[in-house]
Amino acid sequence: MDQDIKTFTISIYTENNIGLLNRVSAIFQRRHINIESLTTSQSEIDGVNRFVIVVNITEAQAKKIVGQFEKQVEVIKAYYHTDEQTIFTESCMFKIKSALLFEEPQIQNIIKESNTRIVTVNKEFFVLEKSGRRNEIESLRRDLNVFGIMQFVRSGRIAVTKDEMKISEMLVAFNNQ
Known part of the structure; x- marks a missing residue:
């Protein structure tokens, strides 16, 4: 796996819960990773928010961080993408x-x-x-x-992926629970 430091856009789809921002930033803080920008907004599905976080890290770190986010109860799904994979x-x-x-x-x-x-x-x-x-x-x-x-x-970065993300079906299923 490539250990070069790159700019990654991390997308986290979440329920809209108080205190989640503190836990998100704590994951970066524990790893001594500086957040370049952080934006949060409503996603394409009602009741689901999306964090867009820009960090300069290795792909191995990005993979670990996404795994940490997905352990949070309110997190529905997390992804990471390079600049080449996004429109921002x-x-x-x-x-x-x-x-x-x-x-x-x-x-x-x-x-x-x-x-x-x-x-x-x-x-x-x-x-x-x-x-x-x-x-x-x-x-x-x-x-x-x-x-x-x-x-x-x-503002912080806002971004969409160039490739289709299967999150939409997952979010519809989540919303219909």
């Missing part, structure tokens, strides 16, 4: 002083060239939204940082 994106927002939008023509060029969307504009500030890969978002942040960013926030 992140989102971010920037809050910037409004005066710059009109005084710095370069900002308008940055917005246009980066496919960034203006969400709102008022007298004090404007807000930009961008979706894309982490490197695109970081590049945009560097470009805008020159002008001053009042606030910045980036």
Whole structure:
């Protein structure tokens, strides 16, 4: 088995129970593994949530961690995938002083060239939204940082697999229990 460290996206389908996030993070903490990003949301089935966790680990570690998650009572199924096996994106927002939008023509060029969307504009500030890969978002942040960013926030990764996952049938069966 390959022992190279890679970026893995771990998907965990769970019941929506209080305290599960603590147990999920504890599994990584015990192994001294840093979580790069963590997103949780409703899955394609009502009453079932999905965690999407990005970590840089070996495949052997990914396999062990998925096994640990599946021992949790609330976990229905857990998977791990490489970047090549997923389609993924992140989102971010920037809050910037409004005066710059009109005084710095370069900002308008940055917005246009980066496919960034203006969400709102008022007298004090404007807000930009961008979706894309982490490197695109970081590049945009560097470009805008020159002008001053009042606030910045980036989401965790959201991802779907390229291959069909048999989880849908499993989730329907789980939901009909």
